[in-house]
Amino acid sequence: MRYTRAILRRPGANFADGVTMADEGMPDLDRALGQHDAYCKALEACGLTLSVLEADENFPDGCFVEDPAIVTEKMAIITRPGDASRLGEEGKIADVLSNYRSLEKIKSPGNVEGGDILRVGDHFYIGRSKRTNEEGARQLAVLFDRYGYSSSQIPLETVLHLKTGVTHIGKGYYISVPEFSGFFGEADVIVVSEEEAYAANCLPINDHLLIPKGYPLAKKQIVDLGFKVVEIEMSEFKKMDGGLTCLSLLLA
Numbered sequence: 001m002r003y004t005r006a007i008l009r010r011p012g013a014n015f016a017d018g019v020t021m022a023d024e025g026m027p028d029l030d031r032a033l034g035q036h037d038a039y040c041k042a043l044e045a046c047g048l049t050l051s052v053l054e055a056d057e058n059f060p061d062g063c064f065v066e067d068p069a070i071v072t073e074k075m076a077i078i079t080r081p082g083d084a085s086r087l088g089e090e091g092k093i094a095d096v097l098s099n100y101r102s103l104e105k106i107k108s109p110g111n112v113e114g115g116d117i118l119r120v121g122d123h124f125y126i127g128r129s130k131r132t133n134e135e136g137a138r139q140l141a142v143l144f145d146r147y148g149y150s151s152s153q154i155p156l157e158t159v160l161h162l163k164t165g166v167t168h169i170g171k172g173y174y175i176s177v178p179e180f181s182g183f184f185g186e187a188d189v190i191v192v193s194e195e196e197a198y199a200a201n202c203l204p205i206n207d208h209l210l211i212p213k214g215y216p217l218a219k220k221q222i223v224d225l226g227f228k229v230v231e232i233e234m235s236e237f238k239k240m241d242g243g244l245t246c247l248s249l250l251l252a
């Protein structure tokens with residue numbers, strides 16, 4: 001699939017008030033804005049046209065636009081974030097997405113966050129996490145089925161979202177923390193060490209693979225497989241439990 005467009009939202013002045021389990025200190029807003037700009041430039045270099053929304057200080061985690069929606073080539077699903085502070089982020093995202101897709105919606109009492117959804121071809125893995133509940137996963141499976149996609153569930157134990165711990169990087173390869181390495185049958189899985197767990201969240205876009213900067217062992221394994229990597233400094237988003245996939249919604 002070739003992506004042509006991305007939707008993003010800039011971090012706001014109260015970015016540091018978002019939810020986090022990371023014990024890495026407060027993020028620096030200026031540095032976060034600089035890292036967000038660099039991320040935007042990398043997406044443009046991959047051939048994408050960007051729609052960058054202004055920050056909304058009602059939602060300190062609003063820059064993590066991956067969570068309030070799931071976009072496919074046939075439709076988009078507006079989710080219901082599972083953390084109460086994030087409920088409502090989906091409103092503006094729905095407005096923008098309605099320019100490009102027909103919209104489906106997850107309804108109460110379902111909760112889903114897009115970070116729990118890992119797409120591989122026409123199959124969607126649904127992470128069952130603290131943010132994506134049984135009812136949300138059930139509604140998702142019905143929607144995917146209606147549009148001709150298959151889905152299955154993966155229970156989460158240690159990470160925030162499914163894609164915090166595993167991503168599909170293309171050419172049949174996954175990169176994963178040990179918890180998920182057995183879920184993908186015979187597929188080739190790069191298993192990251194505990195020190196490099198953050199590198200399990202990579203973002204393939206067209207001919208490039210965005211990887212977080214500072215994880216040399218993971219980088220070497222990826223580069224040795226022939227991927228064209230673009231390294232992005234993510235330190236300030238990591239402090240708020242966000243990774244590369246979280247910062248954009250990609251549209252083909």
Ligand code: CIR
Pocket residue numbers: 018019020061064066067083086114115116160161163164240241242243245246
């Ligand atoms: C949160 O806890 O909701 C945000 N601080 C981080 C969300 C990261 N999103 C993602 O992994 N898809």
